[in-house]
Amino acid sequence: MNDHQAFEEVADFLAGTFHQDMGSPEQALADFIVENTKECLEFTLESLLVFMRTNTTEKEKEDFIKSYAEIYFPAMGLTPLEWLENVIGQLKEAVKTK
Incomplete structure (x- = not known):
């Protein structure tokens, strides 16, 4: 996966999961x-891991999120x-138990 694809996937994940109709971010992730x-x-x-490893600055990543x-x-x-980073940790745990 290249950086551009990662950014598209992360955008889809964030917008599709953590939107205005969610109860809370924690519940949306669960x-x-x-x-x-x-x-x-x-x-x-x-x-998410590819996104975090890109050469984009922290500010740019935070603005994107x-x-x-x-x-x-x-x-x-x-x-x-x-x-x-917390979301990534929770996803890593979820992958282990699924």
């Missing part, structure tokens, strides 16, 4: 994990990148 196959979780995880995820990060006490 629902995503339950509703999708192990293969889908692995693909999403790989896209904020533009697609309907989350108010200051209320969570996390930066968008810290939050995404």
